[in-house]
Amino acid sequence: MEKQDALDDLFAQARSRPVEPSDALMARVLADALAEQPKAVVARAAPVARGSWLGGLASVFGGFGGLAGVGGAAVAGLVLGFVQPATVTDFADAVLGTDVVASVTLIPSADALLVGE
Amino acid sequence: MPRDTTDEVSDEVLLAAYARGEAAAARALTARLVPRALGYAARMLGDRAEAEDVAQEAMLRLWRAAAGWRTGEAQVATWLYRVVTNLCTDRLRARQRRRAETLDDAPEVADASAGVEAGMIEADRMAALDAALAELPERQRQAVVLRHLEGLSNPEIAVVMDIGVEAVESLTARGKRALAAILAGRREELGYDGDEG
Incomplete structure (x- = not known):
């Protein structure tokens, strides 16, 4: 012991x-x-200020450039949907070789919007 | 992670921070774990330079394991002791092979026991302990050093040595008895106990 x-x-x-x-x-x-240390996660670019809904929306589309593109496409789609620019029908006539305008006479043309009859 | 808060953080949390690329975590883990790995390796090998190599190698394996570390699966310190144990075993076996090949090599135990002859003063008592530890069978030495010098619990030692808790208890008990006998024998040989020497 x-x-x-x-x-x-x-x-x-x-x-x-x-x-x-x-x-x-x-x-x-x-x-x-x-x-041997794994590299630190690269710091993000300056974060978008809180409360800016436009900034948040822009980040979803990859920045303000992307947002502008999306907005432009949306407007163009609306215009093409509602009006019937003469160039479109001319182009369709040329390509299809038929009278497209005759089949879409119920849709108002761009002229109707511009003149405001 | 600020330096002054790392003392309260567990090894596992620090290792996760290291894996995320925090340099402060690398410093904290180094300061915390290298002394333990080195102390254990030095007791197992009886050679400071070799122990330093083992400690560095064990820590290198820890750094490489950090990215794939799964929290809760193993304790970092226990894992490290296990790696040190295996590295020391490899070196001790290599040493035995070299000795078998060159029989004229003086055993290292003789160097350490010179301290005993010089008189059991403070530093020499430590040298005597190291010399006596070196005479124990390897598994007993591992168990005794981990339990009584590194302060691990028996369940932790069981994980490090990959054996059951009862086997750990048996190894430490036998190791302590053998160690006491070796040290008592030395003292008697050298005339420290009684006048019969």
Whole structure:
């Protein structure tokens, strides 16, 4: 029992004197750590200010340039849907070789909108 | 992650932060884990330079494992001790092979035991402990060092050594008895206990 107590004292003494790593070892390990470290996620571009619904909408379409394109396409679609520009019917006549206008006479033409009859 | 808050953070959280690219986490983990890996390796190998190589290699494996680390699967410190254990075992076996090939090599234990002869003063008592540890069978030495010098619990040692808790208890008990006998024998040999020497 006495031997065991003496041994426990020796263990306690050893624990109180831990092996200190050298600065060189710590530097080597840290260099390995930084060399192996996965790269940090690239910081995003300046975030859009909160509360700007237009900014939020723009970010959905990939920025204001994209939003302008989408808006332009929407307007063009509406115009083409409601009016019948003469160039469209001319183009259709040329391509199809038939009188397209005759089949769409119920749709108002662009002239009707412009003149305001 | 600010430096002054890392003391309260677990190793697992720090490792996850390291994997996200936080340099402060690398520094905190290095400061926290290298002394433990080095201390254990030094006790197992009895050679400071070799222990430093093992500690660096074990930490390198940790850095490489960080990205695929699954939280809750293993404790970082336990995992590291296990890697150190395996690296030390490899080196001890290589050392035995070299000794078998060159029989005239002086065993390293003899160097450490010189400290005992110089008189059991503070530093020499540590040298005597290291010398006695070196005489233990490898598995007993692992168990005793992890339990009594590194302060791991028996269940943690069971994970490190890949054995059951009862086997750990048996190894530490036998290791301690053998260690006490070796140290007592040395003292008697050198005339520290009683006058019969």
